[in-house]
Amino acid sequence: MHELSYATSILNTILDSINNQDLEGKKVKRVSKINLEIGELTFINFEQLKFAFEVIAESTICEGAEMVAEFVKAHIVCNNCGYEGDLEAKDEFDVSCPRCGSLSLRIKGGKEFNIKNAVVEFEDEDK
Ligand SMILES: [Zn+2]
Known part of the structure; x- marks a missing residue:
């Protein structure tokens, strides 16, 4: 299940970035939301x-932590017929040009996997 490796990388990235940030002595209580x-x-x-x-x-x-995702549509250019546009990809073994069926595609969008930001709560924030 490759979701587990993505989940691990999200967790490690967030924990690392919190550990490496100068929080001016503030202590992180929890991460409440991840975009x-x-x-x-x-x-x-x-x-x-x-x-x-x-x-x-x-x-x-x-x-x-609550997870919120913004999904990016697949956008391709076909090297065979020149089709450029969205792609309805059903699974990873069926990524082909919707016009001519060619497998020779340039992928311009749809492979993104980014942590845009995380919402952090601090200890004693309202003091
Ligand atoms: Zn094509």
């Missing part, structure tokens, strides 16, 4: 990703 950008050609099952993350984030500051 992601996911391209359709990553074929990530978002429900599975959320579930995997929930499991591995347990007892870290990311426990219980």
Whole structure:
């Protein structure tokens, strides 16, 4: 299940960036929300990703964080017929030109997997 490796990388990236940031002595209480950008050609099952993350984030500051994803449509240029546009990709083994069926494509969008930002709550924030 490749969702688990994506979930692990999200968790590690967030924990690392929090550890490496100068928080001016403030202590992070928890991460409450994580905003992601996911391209359709990553074929990530978002429900599975959320579930995997929930499991591995347990007892870290990311426990219980809400995950929100913005999905990016696949956008391709066909090297064979020149078609340029969106692609309805059903699975990772069926990525071909919708006009001519060629497998020789340049992918211009849809492979994104980015953590856009995370919302962090600090200890004693309202003091
Ligand atoms: Zn084509």
